[in-house]
Amino acid sequence: MPGDPVAAIAARMAQGMSNATGVQAVYEQYTELFGTDKPIPEQFVIYLRNVLRGDFGYSISQYPRTVGDVISSSIGWTLMLQLPAILVGWILGNLLGALAAYIRKGFDRVLMPASLFLSNLPAFGMAVILLVIFAVNLKWFPTSGGYDYAMVPSASWEFMWSVIVHYQLPFWSIVLITIGGQAIGMRSMAIYELNADYVKYARFLGVKDSKIIRYVFRNAMLPQITGLALSIGTMVSGALVAEIIFSYPGLGNTILTAVRGGDYPLISATTLIITWMVLLAFFSLEILYGLIDPRIKAAQSE
Amino acid sequence: MRYMLGQIFSSVRFRIGFSIFAFILLTVLIYPLIITEPPLKTISRGTFLSPGIYVNVYDSIGFSPQYTLLLDGAAERRIAAKLNADDRASMKEWLVKAGLPEESIDTQDTAALLEVWHANFDPTIRLPGMTNADRNYYIRLNTALDGLLATEGATIAVPDATTGALKEQAVVDQTSYVNIYEVPNSRVFPLGTDNFGRDVLTELVAATGVSLIIGFVAGTVATVIGLLLGLISGFLGGFVDDAIIFVTNLFTVIPSFIILILITFSIGQDKRGAITIAVVIGLTSWVWTTRAVRAQVISLRNRDHVNLSRLSGHSTAYILMADIFPYIASYVVMAFILQVSSGILAEAGLSILGLGPRTTEVPTLGLMMNWGMIYQAHILGKWWAYFPVILVIALITFSLNLMQTGLDRVFNPTLRE
Numbered sequence: 267m268p269g270d271p272v273a274a275i276a277a278r279m280a281q282g283m284s285n286a287t288g289v290q291a292v293y294e295q296y297t298e299l300f301g302t303d304k305p306i307p308e309q310f311v312i313y314l315r316n317v318l319r320g321d322f323g324y325s326i327s328q329y330p331r332t333v334g335d336v337i338s339s340s341i342g343w344t345l346m347l348q349l350p351a352i353l354v355g356w357i358l359g360n361l362l363g364a365l366a367a368y369i370r371k372g373f374d375r376v377l378m379p380a381s382l383f384l385s386n387l388p389a390f391g392m393a394v395i396l397l398v399i400f401a402v403n404l405k406w407f408p409t410s411g412g413y414d415y416a417m418v419p420s421a422s423w424e425f426m427w428s429v430i431v432h433y434q435l436p437f438w439s440i441v442l443i444t445i446g447g448q449a450i451g452m453r454s455m456a457i458y459e460l461n462a463d464y465v466k467y468a469r470f471l472g473v474k475d476s477k478i479i480r481y482v483f484r485n486a487m488l489p490q491i492t493g494l495a496l497s498i499g500t501m502v503s504g505a506l507v508a509e510i511i512f513s514y515p516g517l518g519n520t521i522l523t524a525v526r527g528g529d530y531p532l533i534s535a536t537t538l539i540i541t542w543m544v545l546l547a548f549f550s551l552e553i554l555y556g557l558i559d560p561r562i563k564a565a566q567s568e
Numbered sequence: 569m570r571y572m573l574g575q576i577f578s579s580v581r582f583r584i585g586f587s588i589f590a591f592i593l594l595t596v597l598i599y600p601l602i603i604t605e606p607p608l609k610t611i612s613r614g615t616f617l618s619p620g621i622y623v624n625v626y627d628s629i630g631f632s633p634q635y636t637l638l639l640d641g642a643a644e645r646r647i648a649a650k651l652n653a654d655d656r657a658s659m660k661e662w663l664v665k666a667g668l669p670e671e672s673i674d675t676q677d678t679a680a681l682l683e684v685w686h687a688n689f690d691p692t693i694r695l696p697g698m699t700n701a702d703r704n705y706y707i708r709l710n711t712a713l714d715g716l717l718a719t720e721g722a723t724i725a726v727p728d729a730t731t732g733a734l735k736e737q738a739v740v741d742q743t744s745y746v747n748i749y750e751v752p753n754s755r756v757f758p759l760g761t762d763n764f765g766r767d768v769l770t771e772l773v774a775a776t777g778v779s780l781i782i783g784f785v786a787g788t789v790a791t792v793i794g795l796l797l798g799l800i801s802g803f804l805g806g807f808v809d810d811a812i813i814f815v816t817n818l819f820t821v822i823p824s825f826i827i828l829i830l831i832t833f834s835i836g837q838d839k840r841g842a843i844t845i846a847v848v849i850g851l852t853s854w855v856w857t858t859r860a861v862r863a864q865v866i867s868l869r870n871r872d873h874v875n876l877s878r879l880s881g882h883s884t885a886y887i888l889m890a891d892i893f894p895y896i897a898s899y900v901v902m903a904f905i906l907q908v909s910s911g912i913l914a915e916a917g918l919s920i921l922g923l924g925p926r927t928t929e930v931p932t933l934g935l936m937m938n939w940g941m942i943y944q945a946h947i948l949g950k951w952w953a954y955f956p957v958i959l960v961i962a963l964i965t966f967s968l969n970l971m972q973t974g975l976d977r978v979f980n981p982t983l984r985e
Binding site (some may be wrong): 367382383385386387388390391394395397398402403409496499500502503504506507510511521522525526533534537541544545548 | 676820821822823824825826829830833909913916917921922923927937941946947949951954958961962965966969970
């Protein structure tokens, strides 16, 4: 691996020292602290053992903070931002897609090309555009951060308000990006279901339209849930880059500072945490799918 | 073949997507033939010059033929450029504070306003409630107003080589004009310059080319790996299938962007070229192709013609190429198109994180975006440094996806409405 990040931090700590053996001692102390004096395979085993105990070691770029400390201060922001945003975007997208499939004509003609273009805009592009329009030009929202710089995090109303105001732009940029792709998927699924035999049969029987729509929507939802599970990784990575554009104090910025500082422990821990989060989301969606789809219950009871 | 092309081009979506993509591709190919300047050459001092035509001042006042044009409203426009609405409002504010009746001041009548101003303004007066900064602003404004209504021209003088005294050389009248085509040095910046003082349009065209190559290489690597693994695992089944599907599942649940971050970070800044990045992107994004190809191969492998081929003693490789591949070829082409577009997006995301190709050789769309963000182009309102980049990225992915859905309609008749 390129560069010796421990040398950089040792040089920072030994600044102004003219005594060569002193500098050497500082360097050795840090290599021991970070464990880089041992061979790579041994380092890896030690790392695995520590991670299992929940110990990610010290951050190099933000020494003497521990990696666990850095991550725990940023993971809440990311969870609070991305989980609601992706869910809201998914629900709105599905509703719009189903509406487009049901109404067709005018609504569909406007919505389809719009969502096709929206879903092709990269997440950071949407973030920059919203930022420029609503924060720089209209000045409705602040340009960066998770709360006002002048404030200290506390449970006061002012602080909560500041958090809410800072929350809007990152939230809506993720929602808008999510809507496009989901609407397209839902629309084609709903059209497919609307043409299915059971819908025609129900129509001939004179079942009310609103009831048919409920069945159609439910059936079209199932593949959409699988789709969400499979694309959640891509969504999260897009949203992380969007966080960076807004300097939101979440994991996206943690990765950025780690990359800039050559901070190996922080990078590996952050990516590990994100992977865990995605896996957890994946797992809960699978369980949800089992609850919603009667076929899975039926298969299990056989 | 001709029939198939006709079919494909009868799809409106494909036609739109193809035209956008062809336009971008042609621009990338033709532009460097016309403007041969290297894209990363710094050609201006100062950052973020706004888009426009830059004419050499020295040439236009000294050496180009000058013409007299008598145009209406030239003086008004000249004054308006020097004295904008804000300045007029603050002049009025000062005069009102100084005790003049508000109705008597008309901010639209420049001559009258200047007259009242010159009669009343006194830089030594300290008005109540005015900060020092305000006072300095008014003093600067007052200096700028000098000679605003003058009608005589400006004199160009050169210092005498021996005495150093200024000698009049020419007079530039207010009605003098030059023809821009007769000024030997002028330069058009259709999209201004960026933070390093480079021509954004030239840079953008080069970056688009490099990003397309990255997308193409990444797409090829991903499609080849995905196709091979999918064919093998779907056709052979058994242990090989289990092993491949295990790896595929692993890669499906771990976000490929995270793997990308880890790999590019480990490669290190100086070893990351554009092609290296492209190959790494390709190596992490083959999963979807594998899954889909495998599913299709499984549905194909017990068809009669495949069994017949097997009975005839053809080798596995031959069966895969001759009996199975033609059935999935259209799908592979569509998957390839999507891989190209996601490869371009992945590069952009990586570059914004600071993990893009090293910056000294070639620009990419992601790197341009990264530079724009680092130098705060979006906060400073320098739209030309980031918006064209976003637009090009969106247009490329939009056109590729349109082409893909168009192809999908042609090859999957069930999707037609």
